[in-house]
Amino acid sequence: MAVLSAAGATYFGKADAVGAQTPATPAAGAPPLPATPAPAPLALGNGEPLASQFQPWPGGTGALLERLVRERGVAAFARAPHVPPAWSGTMPAEDEDLAFLPAHRLSALLRARKLTSTRLTEIYLARLQRLNPTLNCVVTLLETQALAEARKADTEIAAGRYRGPLHGVPYGLKDLFSTRGIRTTWGVPDFKDRVIDEDAEIVVRLRDAGAVLVAKLSTGIFAQNDQWFGGRTNNPWNLSQGSSGSSAGPSSAVAAGCVAFAIGTETQGSIVSPAIRCGITALRPTFGRVSRFGGMVLAWSHDRVGPMCRTAEDCAMVFSVLHGVDEKDPSTVTTPFRFDRRVDLTRLRVGVDPDAPKELVEKLRALGLAPREIGPRPSVPGVGGGNLGVESAAAMDAYVQRKAKETGLDLAALPPTPVPTPQASADNPMAPADWNPRFVNGRVPRAFDVLQVQRRRQVLVRQWGDFMRDLDMFIGGPSADVSANAQTGHPCVVFPYAFGVPPSRPSGARVPNDPPPPVLQPQPVCATIVGGLYNDDLILAVAHRFQEATDFHARRPAL
Template sequence: MNTRRQFLITASMATVASGMARHADAQAGTPPSTPGAPPTFGTGPLSGPPVSAATFAEAEKLAQVTLTAAEREMAAASWRRSMAPLLERRTGPRKVALEAGTAPATIWNPVFSGRAEGPSRDRFVRSAADAPPLPSSDADIAFAPVTSLSRWIERRALTSERLTSIYLRRIEQFDARLRSVITVTKERALAQAKHADAEIAAGHYRGPLHGIPYGVKDLLDTAGIATTYGAEPFRDRVPSTDSAVVRRLTEAGAVLVAKLSLGALALNDIWFGGQTMNPWLLEEGASGSSAGPGAATAAALVAFSVGSETGGSIVAPAMRCGVTGLRPTFGRVARTGAMTLCWSLDKLGPMTRTVEDAMLVLQAIAGPDAGDESSLASRLDFDATAAARGLRVGYV
């Protein structure tokens, strides 16, 4: 063997195959297991597709190891029988059902024990209160940043219902070519918008996201509304509860107008409805996997969106579509109610048209939740009025 890794993989494959074969021989004639119990190891019925020594020879190319001819024959002879106990755990009388939110027994905590992490104070200072006059064009309103939209809504120059209707019309007008929206939540959105307007008129203003229409990547659960993961087998999946992020945005008064596309199971930009396209170059995909949030935010189909990142899924579409994407530190935003791709890498974050907008959204969605044991309380120190002089830019 050339490396320790090759030795471990090869030894594991060969030893398991050998052990299964010997155990199956030793168990010959063993009486049947108790009804409802898993079969005795190595004695269950055959399961899985037929395999041969040639199958293992092909698998060696992927694992980058080499078995002997005898080891391949041994593995092929015992493989289907060795799969029986594993299959029984999925389909037998004592099958184990793993819910989508069931976390591993081991929890990764990104904070070093005994060390203070992050800023020393919790502070959020918005930019100057003055906003430009409300544009006469619906398109100009749609493309305005949340910093302006929120000021117009707060002083009642613009209603949430009108703004929501603008975005709903833009989805209807432009999304057939972009394919960035999986589900339009029109009835819910208009009801939330009317409620927001009523609260604001009564003097109950919740903050800068109150009445602001948004969309979320369709791996965040929404009660009573399909959450499809962008994958055909899940297109009719309807959760009964909201994800932590959606719940917090609802508490902030934001208006959900759309569930946005993602590459199937959070890979690339192709989902069961087709490929999501870059609004600035329709011959080019939006990149992924937060393709819908990137494209819809860039095209002003929503005021802001929330995407997810495991290995570039916010950064890549943000770069491709020309929006601001913020991949928060692991644990800052609770992932309760979100599809899992990798427990120790998944992160949820805002996708917006300006940096300050991203911070406004992050402030609303950050924080721990009991459903995500890796989520942590954290401080946010942001001052939009501060000068850039004296700041340092870090890079790797």
């Protein structure tokens, strides 16, 4: 998965500002002037946004905003502060106990001045240094910068200049967001030493909130799986298994108690899948709620940014800082976010998929939920991922052209059928490699076909609007509706509901002579709740009620 970036010139070489010129008019009777060549098209990098923006609300963003004003007035656009409960009782004495505390509990300790950001940052830096050889989740450790930020936070908090619940809380960032003076690699060998000298919008917002960046964490190559130029990032619960991706480092680091929270991204499963694999809590927000400026673009109409944490309240605390309009990302919109940790479950309209985890449903029922069974979700033939491939190819065009020159590929003579994508193997463990056929295949479809896919996608959006009309959310099955919601923009929360050996998912026939899949040890097993559009606060509140009554989210891997 990936996200929207800043000006493409920052990433792939400066774009030329080429403009049309008005040719001179020859004097009467004079021979005609030679034709002026048409100016070359403006060169593009990875980040320039599209003129058209995907709108997940079936009637369009204008209709959504008008409805919000009619129902709530201008207060709908005011940011609601998130205030974690105050700390009570004795502070844990052991470093490991502090490392695994939920971020909102660490926030309470910091505000009460029972814990310093410096001590907490040192704990996380030490864990990252000790565990990274096992997990392979760190691309760049920011020890000097992090300690300086932590000391600044301690000084400000002691002086009464408290910035809010993230003040002094250490976090990790998926390494496809730009950070001034720090390398941004996208997991790609070609970019392993590249510095994009600007800060992504979410980096700015988190810094302004006082959060302390301790590490840039691994993403799979160009936001694919858990393989990056440094190798494979591992699941802390089952080290024989990768952490899944592409938010590989964030999920691994959070599960291992190496950061208080992390920021991940998703295009089609890259928050959901690693959160499930590593047994953590995470929010894939409604499309357009968080700025993607300064992050790698994979698909403008799919990419999203979300928190990856230990608890649902942690996700709410981080999201309360991240969400809202950013003029540098024209897809963004501000809608209400008011986390209610005491939400009345009896008043919610919650659907239940027949394959939803029975343990989760029964526990929520005991807490007051009155679930209703739902059937299959809408689907529209011909939507699929066709537009995703084209967007990815356009976003990576400058890189593809560069690699085509290096490899002698004639981009004007591509075959009409897709080029096979290389598969990972013992001989080729890094595949799909940085030179990736998926960015070439997206150049082949006709513009006509791409537009038809988008029209069918709008039909799907409207059908999902009808399906969710009488639901606030639904508890999904194992697939979490990832593919459909990549097209529709719906939010979901992933969180542990049990502890045991995670269910295996079929991945096709095993190749002869390949080793059998590893035997897995027990770990937190996750469920998914899909919300109605902009119901991010509601689904987090329901997950929070479940976590108040259980401890699956508090289990720790033995490392």
